[in-house]
Amino acid sequence: MQKIPFNRPVVAGREIEHIREAIEGGQLAGDGRFTQLCEDMIAYWTGAQSAHLTHSCTAALEMAALLLDLKPNDEVIMPSFTFVSTANAVALRGATPVFVDIDPKTLNIDPEQVAAAMNEKTRSIWPVHYAGVVADMEAILALAAPREIMVVEDAAQAYGSYRDGRPAGSFGHMAAFSFHETKNVISGEGGVLVANDQNLTLRAEIIREKGTNRRQFFRGAVDKYSWVDIGSSFLPGELVAAFLYGQLEKVNEINQDRTESWNTYHAAFQAAESRGIARPYIDNRCSHNAHMYYLLFPDFDSRTEFIASMRTEDIVTPFHYVPLHSSPMGRRIARTNGELTVTEDISNRLVRLPLYPGMKPQIERIISTAMRNIERILR
Numbered sequence: 001m002q003k004i005p006f007n008r009p010v011v012a013g014r015e016i017e018h019i020r021e022a023i024e025g026g027q028l029a030g031d032g033r034f035t036q037l038c039e040d041m042i043a044y045w046t047g048a049q050s051a052h053l054t055h056s057c058t059a060a061l062e063m064a065a066l067l068l069d070l071k072p073n074d075e076v077i078m079p080s081f082t083f084v085s086t087a088n089a090v091a092l093r094g095a096t097p098v099f100v101d102i103d104p105k106t107l108n109i110d111p112e113q114v115a116a117a118m119n120e121k122t123r124s125i126w127p128v129h130y131a132g133v134v135a136d137m138e139a140i141l142a143l144a145a146p147r148e149i150m151v152v153e154d155a156a157q158a159y160g161s162y163r164d165g166r167p168a169g170s171f172g173h174m175a176a177f178s179f180h181e182t183k184n185v186i187s188g189e190g191g192v193l194v195a196n197d198q199n200l201t202l203r204a205e206i207i208r209e210k211g212t213n214r215r216q217f218f219r220g221a222v223d224k225y226s227w228v229d230i231g232s233s234f235l236p237g238e239l240v241a242a243f244l245y246g247q248l249e250k251v252n253e254i255n256q257d258r259t260e261s262w263n264t265y266h267a268a269f270q271a272a273e274s275r276g277i278a279r280p281y282i283d284n285r286c287s288h289n290a291h292m293y294y295l296l297f298p299d300f301d302s303r304t305e306f307i308a309s310m311r312t313e314d315i316v317t318p319f320h321y322v323p324l325h326s327s328p329m330g331r332r333i334a335r336t337n338g339e340l341t342v343t344e345d346i347s348n349r350l351v352r353l354p355l356y357p358g359m360k361p362q363i364e365r366i367i368s369t370a371m372r373n374i375e376r377i378l379r
């Protein structure tokens with residue numbers, strides 16, 4: 001039987017054509033025509049004031065940390081149930097990630113736990129839109145506003161998601177998206193920082209270009225360019241931007257195809273609820289991009305047995321984040337506020353199912369294999 005991977009990166013449209021055009025155009029370094037096309041389209045779709053293409057979401061989060069001027073002793077509140085890059089960006093500035101628990105229904109950061117963790121060292125709040133479901137941004141912005149604390153959305157998984165009709169990336173002062181090949185819209189490695197503030201926009205251009213005002217120079221805003229701030233090289237080359245532009249043109253088709261598979265899973269696994277399986281909670285205020293389909297098993301052992309039995313039938317169904325507060329680095333440099341019981345429990349019980357564009361011919365085999373294993377394991 002053919003192996004079914006967890007993810008399969010696919011060409012969605014005119015990526016190859018655009019790459020050829022970029023080569024023929026004679027500029028392969030960053031900030032050429034395709035970078036501009038991508039940035040314009042991203043700013044348009046996210047409703048953000050500006051978009052700054054990066055070589056990864058990790059890089060975009062590092063830019064956000066630089067833009068916040070994070071320093072030792074500063075604290076940044078975030079979920080422990082996230083990818084390492086959320087915390088690493090803060091740690092690289094010598095600041096302290098503060099881990100709080102998530103909501104058991106949405107698996108997103110719990111605003112009550114954010115409130116409980118806030119103190120005079122709190123400099124920023126970094127919610128993560130897990131599985132492309134936008135976090136409770138109104139509650140988080142309401143906590144941040146009175147203290148003039150900036151909010152950065154880790155929207156790595158949320159390109160094309162909305163909450164109350166507003167796109168992911170339009171809520172926070174900044175947001176970081178990923179175009180890694182495991183996300184919805186891809187360029188192999190890739191990312192973008194969006195900003196919703198004029199000062200952040202101007203400084204982001206500088207930090208992204210090695211601390212120079214090169215971008216302003218090319219716009220004709222200054223008559224020479226020089227070293228004006230700290231920075232690094234966060235920009236991708238034009239070949240990556242050309243590929244990405246082909247994907248961005250097809251975001252609706254990509255997310256629609258994923259949504260159809262997501263809905264097929266969701267309908268099929270209703271029958272597993274009588275065995276003690278929980279399906280993703282649907283937050284009616286959120287229209288998500290079908291980034292991920294997961295199931296929650298009753299306990300760690302049944303989840304582990306499920307993954308192993310799916311593997312023997314050549315279907316890859318991975319678990320997800322090992323909580324960062326329990327990692328060696330997290331224990332050494334971070335602060336954990338409160339008991340992270342939901343995070344630990346969810347991390348032990350969650351399993352992700354294959355989800356990628358064009359997977360529909362495989363989905364019945366995945367569902368029937370999964371149901372058979374669930375019925376055997378959870379008798």
Ligand SMILES: *Cc1c(COP(=O)(O)O)cnc(C)c1O
Binds near residue numbers: 056057082128157
């Ligand atoms: C994928 C992901 C990242 C990192 O994205 P890269 O583009 O691989 O750097 C960061 N945070 C979250 C929540 C992610 O899912």
